[in-house]
Amino acid sequence: MSPDSRVMLANDVAIELLQLPSHCVGKTLDELDVVPQVRHALTTSQELPDRQFLVGERVLVFNRMPVKTARRDLGSVTTFRDKTELTLLEQELGDSKATADMLRAQTHEFANQLHAISGLIQLGEYDEVVGFIDGVSFSRSKIFEDVSACIAEPTIAALLIAKSSVAAERGVHLKMAPSSTLGRCEDQLARDLTTVIGNLVDNAMDAAAAAANPEIQVRIEETSELVRITVRDNGEGIAEDAMDEIFTQGFSTKDSAVSGGRGFGLAISRLVCRRRGGELAAANVQGARFTATLRK
Incomplete structure (x- = not known):
């Protein structure tokens, strides 16, 4: 040059x-x-x-x-x-690490609940123990029911349940849109959906963390030809001048000075969508909204 x-x-x-x-x-x-x-x-x-x-x-x-x-x-x-194939492999390995992190978060959550139960028993507050256990059981059952009622693919159901535990640990409420639906998927589609949904939810958790009442909504819709995922958060939204950059150059709001070391989650997610004849787009609607489509 x-x-x-x-x-x-x-x-x-x-x-x-x-x-x-x-x-x-x-x-x-x-x-x-x-x-x-x-x-x-x-x-x-x-x-x-x-x-x-x-x-x-x-x-x-x-x-x-x-x-x-x-x-x-x-x-x-x-x-x-x-480095395309290696990057996609790194993403899959990252998903495995994320699963381990989710299990750690659940272990931490359960340990805290057991400590609370132990303390109440030692204080002799037996009625409180029953109420606390009922409340925990209802909370966990509600998450399982919300996900299992609409998501038949076990990989994605497990991902969403685990992500909800991570979100709860960070003080973020993750909820499924009532109209969500997803049947069982072939293996490669399930892996691609795991990559896209995992990245979008992680991104939404970071964005919503600073809100007064942090909340994420996940909607998954399925037709005979494609799967559409919409993830919304109630954070500050995306700066208009960064709307395209977040997908193209490893952009990260955490460390925007680094052009290659991080911030590739959204770029990889768009790559996965495009390889399946779909797309990933962002918009500001009372926070950030990401919509991904993947053809079957």
Whole structure:
């Protein structure tokens, strides 16, 4: 890449992965009309190695090296590799870790309840013990009933029940929309739904945490052709100038200065949706609302 952002050399792999025309050599990035994340990767300084960007349906890892002599700037050389499949595998491993975290949260919750029961027994408050146990049983039964009444796929039902425990531990109320419905799914669809729903609920929990009465609503709808997931939170919503960025460049409100190390949950979720002929979109409706569609 020359100092004036002109492509001086591009091999066949670069042309394919960066979605460049075959006659790109000698043309500027403006003339080629490249997507913003490619322009950013090819032209901005890079302090840390292995920046990740979602380009089309691929996760690419970029490394840019400036080329200079003692007297002048000669431009830069950028190398990159396709990390899509590895990133999806990392996401599946992350889902497994998240499941372990959910079990830890449930263990913590049950331990607290047992401590409360033990304390009441030691105080001789036996009527209070019965009332407390009834209340806990009703709360757990309500969650199980709400999910199992509308979600027949065991993987997704277990995910939502476990996520509700994590949300409760963080003081966030997670509820299912009454009109939700999902039958049993083939294995790959179930895995894809786990990735998308898990990421959207985690994102919603972070967003709702600062609200006065944090709440998340999950709606899952199914037709003969597709599954639609809507996750809403009552947080502050998404800044309008970040509405597209959250899906494309590893954007994270937790650490927006890091372009490649985190914030890929939404980008991966959109990638999964698009690979299934669907889409993931965001809007502000009294908080943030994410709608994902996946074709069967």
